[in-house]
């Protein structure tokens with residue numbers, strides 16, 4: 001059976017990227033500074049001092065990248081829009097050059113039969129908004145709603161599938177709690193308001209997108225296992241699940257925060273917010289990479305992660321557990337009977353720098369199989385996007401971790417398709 005057989009008609013297969021990770025051209029087209037420009041240029045924050053100044057130079061080479069996708073045969077492309085290109089200071093009239101860039105990208109995709117699937121926020125917040133508190137401030141949620149409106153006004157006639165924010169848990173935890181990502185704040189539990197303000201921004205963006213057929217937030221989800229049957233480890237696993245998964249899914253589908261986290265959010269939640277956040281219909285974007293094994297700990301946080309033994313690991317050291325994706329999807333459906341349709345908006349792996357990447361082929365094959373089984377078990381999964389089209393700037397890890405179906409030479413910026421690209425191309429051709 002072909003890897004793409006057995007999926008429902010219309011199942012979308014796509015590839016995924018993000019603005020700061022691929023675009024470069026950080027001083028062109030009127031773009032303002034983002035928190036990632038600031039962070040990456042701060043000594044010691046990224047591996048080898050790498051920055052996104054040039055990245056894959058997609059800003060200038062997007063035509064070549066669209067041709068790569070067309071030749072691959074994908075149905076859709078998930079990219080992100082850099083907010084500082086649209087509003088250099090995070091507020092006010094949209095910059096025509098910023099809108100113009102994404103307008104041309106959308107037209108180029110449509111001309112090749114590829115459905116544009118933009119994400120409005122993939123972590124590159126305008127620095128000017130961070131200077132006023134960033135996502136710790138309610139104002140940023142309001143500004144996000146306005147920004148979404150500007151983008152919708154320009155692209156809404158041609159884009160029908162939208163993603164509001166990417167992985168709010170990762171942005172909150174790494175950006176505001178631990179300081180390992182921009183904006184580099186180390187507030188630990190003081191970062192919690194960032195969760196609410198991002199979710200509120202999502203709800204306001206849904207309103208601004210005014211009835212677009214498919215609007216979703218993309219949550220990074222992980223099935224959580226307790227490291228042992230001990231009561232303390234089981235409690236630690238529940239707490240971890242609460243922070244990582246339920247904090248961002250419960251408000252969407254249950255209209256409330258997990259009970260143990262609600263008191264920490266009481267000060268920032270205002271009347272009407274939960275109704276703005278709650279989703280009826282729409283869709284959910286899920287990014288899945290691996291399950292997480294958790295044990296009790298004594299420290300600032302009551303849990304710590306432990307390695308998952310006995311499975312292969314990616315170049316990043318992440319465990320490869322395709323069945324975790326099936327279990328995650330079925331678990332979401334069990335917890336939320338009103339779960340809308342789901343898109344796997346990211347799944348993929350970093351592999352050492354080589355063109356014969358059988359490891360990635362096996363990874364994708366296994367995870368697509370897990371999605372197929374979840375559909376057979378009743379989860380309404382409508383699509384699957386590989387992370388990523390190209391090797392790109394992997395945040396604090398710089399350019400070392402390579403996630404691309406296509407290799408990027410970061411000296412010449414030449415793109416070279418890998419074996420995994422050819423494998424997916426053949427599967428898409430066979431599917432027809």
Ligand code: IFM
Pocket residue numbers: 018021167287346387394
């Ligand atoms: O590169 C990231 C992406 O920006 C968000 N999800 C996880 C990917 C791999 O770490």
